[in-house]
Amino acid sequence: MKKLIALALAAGFASAAFAAPETYVLDNSHSFSRFAYSHFGYSTQESRFDSTTGKITIDRAAKTGSADITIDAKSVNTGSALFNSHLQGEDFFDTAKYPTITFKSTKFTFAGDTLASVDGNLTIKGITKPVSLKVTSFKCMPHPMAKKDACGANATTTIKRTEFNAGKYAPHVSDDVTLTFAVEAIKE
Template identity: 70%
Template sequence: MKKIFALLIAAGISMSAFAAPENFTSDDNHTFSSFSYSHFGYSNQTSRFNSTKAKISIDRAAKTGSVEATIDTKSVDTGSKLFDQHIQGEDFLDTAKFGTATYKSTKFNFDGDKLASIDGNLTLKGVTKPVKLVVTQFHCADHPMMKKLACGANATASIKRTEFNAGKYAPYVGDDVTLTFAIESIKD
């Protein structure tokens, strides 16, 4: 009996040792990023980018992974065409020179089996800074319609606009910006 138990444990260990990373591509219809900030203290404004794409690799057994996300900054959507143009100007996103922002992970951090945070680098307006994403939700399961494995997540981070050369009107318009990512991805 002890030998059978030892063989089962060894088989389980060797199977997990051979687990390979799984690769995913974001679903354009269910992936976007948004940002919010204080507007003169009157309210917290929230806007979004309508085009965010990501490639994800994750090995849940080894508790490792990577993500590379690209945000089309020209897809900013404030709810006002006039304000969209204002945000795309040189004082803020300067989309004429910097049409994309990117996030590239350096490490996935797990708490047990749960993905808890992701360390990485955000490049915005030509400036790259380390940014930690706090994962508030993560789930992988077979997609009922696609008939493939799918993974989704929600994550947030805080940055300062002034650190990315986008600090016009700070501190009146809040320097602290909360970034939020919602992503759903399908296994390649």
């Protein structure tokens, strides 16, 4: 009987250790935040930010987690230095006053063992709004190069830029902006 109790306790401690939250640091060379919008209806313009940093904590057994992401708004990359400068101006990102864009999660939602969505607060130009990111892919496994565990995900949402005081030229230049986040993170 004592052996059975000791075995049950050991199993309980082992599963508790397995269910512990794990923290991952974003790999800046493989994590990008992108945005897309309609330009006068002619085309969909796609641009990105070259610097996205942060941490993600996830407990896959408990199906919980958190994300704290910072985007360097000055790293906007449209493919044109002139347009990058224009977007950093007061009419859009106003990077002199607001050099970063942040996302802080409030809830992770799983469908079975797969992360399905992440709700949180997005702050652009000092204005914070709730958003829900739809996770379109999610995978955790040992990283073949880093020799550590890693997780990666793609997530998307649509915002109205006028709600963040960045609505110059709306509605001709679309008010709706699709945000896409591609992140890879290495376990601490």
